[in-house]
Amino acid sequence: NISSDELGLGTGMVVTENGYILSNSHVTGEKYSTCYVTIDENTYKGTVVWSDAELDLSITKVSLSKLKYVSIGDSKNLKVGEQVYAIGNPIGYEFRRTVTSGIISALNRTIKIDEDENTSYISNLIQTDATINPGNSGGPLINSKGEVIGVNTVKITSAEGIGFAIPINVIKPVVKSFKENGKFEEAYLGISAYDAEIANYLNLKNKNTQGIYVSNIMPNGPSSKTELKQGDIITSIDGNEINTINDLRAYIYTKSPGNTINVQIQREKQNFEITITLGKR
Numbered sequence: 001n002i003s004s005d006e007l008g009l010g011t012g013m014v015v016t017e018n019g020y021i022l023s024n025s026h027v028t029g030e031k032y033s034t035c036y037v038t039i040d041e042n043t044y045k046g047t048v049v050w051s052d053a054e055l056d057l058s059i060t061k062v063s064l065s066k067l068k069y070v071s072i073g074d075s076k077n078l079k080v081g082e083q084v085y086a087i088g089n090p091i092g093y094e095f096r097r098t099v100t101s102g103i104i105s106a107l108n109r110t111i112k113i114d115e116d117e118n119t120s121y122i123s124n125l126i127q128t129d130a131t132i133n134p135g136n137s138g139g140p141l142i143n144s145k146g147e148v149i150g151v152n153t154v155k156i157t158s159a160e161g162i163g164f165a166i167p168i169n170v171i172k173p174v175v176k177s178f179k180e181n182g183k184f185e186e187a188y189l190g191i192s193a194y195d196a197e198i199a200n201y202l203n204l205k206n207k208n209t210q211g212i213y214v215s216n217i218m219p220n221g222p223s224s225k226t227e228l229k230q231g232d233i234i235t236s237i238d239g240n241e242i243n244t245i246n247d248l249r250a251y252i253y254t255k256s257p258g259n260t261i262n263v264q265i266q267r268e269k270q271n272f273e274i275t276i277t278l279g280k281r
Contacts, residue, residue, distance in 0.1 A: 011088035011139030012037065012060065013148065014069040016179045022171065023138030024153055025051040025058040037062050050174060050184055055249065056122060056153050057171055059178060070140060072175070073147025075126070075167035080104050083144050084128055086152055086163065088136030102130030102161075108244070109164065110197055111154065123195040124246040125164040126150045132163030141165040170246045173253035187255040187278040190221020193234065195244045204231075209266060210243050211235035222279040233266040252278070 010027030014020070021037060028035045033048040037060065044062045051058040082104045089096040106127040113122065128141060132152050141150035150165030177184040192215045194204060199213035211233040217223050234242050238261055242248050255261065257280035265272050 009089060009135050010137045011135065011152070013138075013140045013151075014039070014067050015059075015072065015175050017065065017067050017069055019062040019064040019067060020049075020175070020178050021046065021060045021062065022151065022175065023058055023060060024056050024151065025053050026056055027138040028058045028060050031058075035060055039064070039067070049178070050186075054122075055166065055170065055246075057151060057166060059174065059184075061178075070142075071145075071147045072168055072172065073143055073145065073149045075149045075169045078104055078107060078126065078149060078167075080106060084130055084149070085142050086128070086130040086132050086136060086139060086165075087142065088132070088139030088152060090131075090133035090135045098136075100131040102128050102163075105129050105162070108197070110195060111164065113154065121194070121198055122154070122164075122166075123198060124167060124170075124244040125153070126167060128163050128165060129161040130163060131161075132165075136163075167246060170250045170253070173250065185257055186281040187252050187257050187259060188222060188281040189248075189252055189261075189276065189278060190218040190223040191228070192216040192218075193245060193248065209233055209235075210241070211266065212242055212245060212248060214265075222276055226274050226276050227272070228263065228265065228274050228276070229267070231267070234263055235266055235271075236264040238262050239264075 012021040012023035015022045028048050031048050031051045035046050037044050037046045046060040046062040048058055049061045086100045090098050109125040109127045110121055110123040136152050139152045140148040141152055143149050148168050150167055152165050174184050193212045194215055204213045214232045236242055237251055255278055257278055260277050263274045
């Protein structure tokens with residue numbers, strides 16, 4: 001018997017009628033974790049079926065049907081100044097289902113996270129001044145049409161009126177796969193990379209160059225068997241322009257293990273195309 005006071009509290013949103021729930025990975029835990037989901041005052045046991053700590057998103061399954069679910073919008077053409085609303089459970093259970101309003105303050109923000117002596121970056125974020133407190137994490141950021149355009153995540157606590165959300169488009173292919181197939185087989189490219197903005201900040205590439213910077217190639221991964229090298233700039237995949245890690249993820253999420261992709265790279269002002277067969281994570 002565990003009380004709600006002993007558990008970490010966050011927010012999630014139902015994305016399919018048969019019980020798939022989108023949230024933050026730091027709220028639900030890693031894949032195969034068990035978490036508890038409260039819907040309409042009833043609490044159910046859920047299983048995390050997909051989680052990405054770097055993206056800070058997860059999907060949890062509860063054994064329910066005929067649920068009302070959110071309307072997912074498009075985060076591609078957002079505008080600074082656009083009205084948005086955040087929904088969640090800030091501070092504690094007694095303040096559940098709180099709605100706050102604000103605007104989109106900025107787009108494509110990158111934040112640095114220092115945790116357990118490790119430094120990581122979350123990039124391509126939506127910045128908003130809609131109040132987002134601890135407990136709002138994993139909840140929806142919605143537009144004036146009621147469509148989800150982001151997933152609320154970490155907040156800078158040293159400043160007021162600065163909250164962040166992960167653009168919804170990056171996770172759409174994953175949600176679609178669970179909705180249509182009841183599973184998601186994640187294709188694996190086997191690299192670590194930095195967004196153009198971070199690579200510029202760290203002086204890793206020419207500031208005039210678009211694309212993402214390949215910082216590491218995983219040993220024995222799909223890319224290690226190709227000509228791709230650390231320091232290469234990936235500019236596009238299959239003709240689709242790639243400038244952020246989320247661009248990369250969103251495209252790879254539409255693929256399956258075993259699929260082949262054509263990666264356009266720039267290396268020392270020369271352009272190459274490399275064919276890579278995706279693996280399975």
